[in-house]
Amino acid sequence: MPQLTQKQVIKNEVASDVNYNQTPDMNERDFLNDILVNEKYITNGLNTFSREASHQDLFNDVKQILNETHDCARDIYNVMFKEGFYELEAAESQKISKTQQKFSDYINKQSPYR
Numbered sequence: 201m202p203q204l205t206q207k208q209v210i211k212n213e214v215a216s217d218v219n220y221n222q223t224p225d226m227n228e229r230d231f232l233n234d235i236l237v238n239e240k241y242i243t244n245g246l247n248t249f250s251r252e253a254s255h256q257d258l259f260n261d262v263k264q265i266l267n268e269t270h271d272c273a274r275d276i277y278n279v280m281f282k283e284g285f286y287e288l289e290a291a292e293s294q295k296i297s298k299t300q301q302k303f304s305d306y307i308n309k310q311s312p313y314r
Contacts, residue, residue: 210288229285232276239273 226234246266253259280286 210290228283229280232280232283232285236273236276236280239269239276243269243273 243266246262246269250259250262250266253262277286281288
């Protein structure tokens with residue numbers, strides 16, 4: 201019988217004891233999640249916009265806004281993690297190495313510069 205290993209979870213325990221009642225009212229976690237989803241949506245649009253900008257100055261302005269939007273999204277994610285609203289599963293080093301090798305092999309096979 202295979203031995204089961206417990207998954208290592210990375211999380212901040214701050215909010216784990218907070219009871220968020222399921223009500224129609226938005227709580228702190230709901231507001232932060234809504235903001236993060238909107239930031240992701242905005243960055244997707246700005247990515248497309250920047251790739252298709254025909255004028256260099258316009259491209260530079262949109263690229264700056266895009267970078268600021270990515271930074272904002274990361275800040276929101278960090279707040280959510282700090283508050284305990286995000287849980288991450290720690291990956292085993294063997295799985296990381298295997299995935300890294302898989303993508304390295306793929307890139308080496310697909311690269312036009314090899």
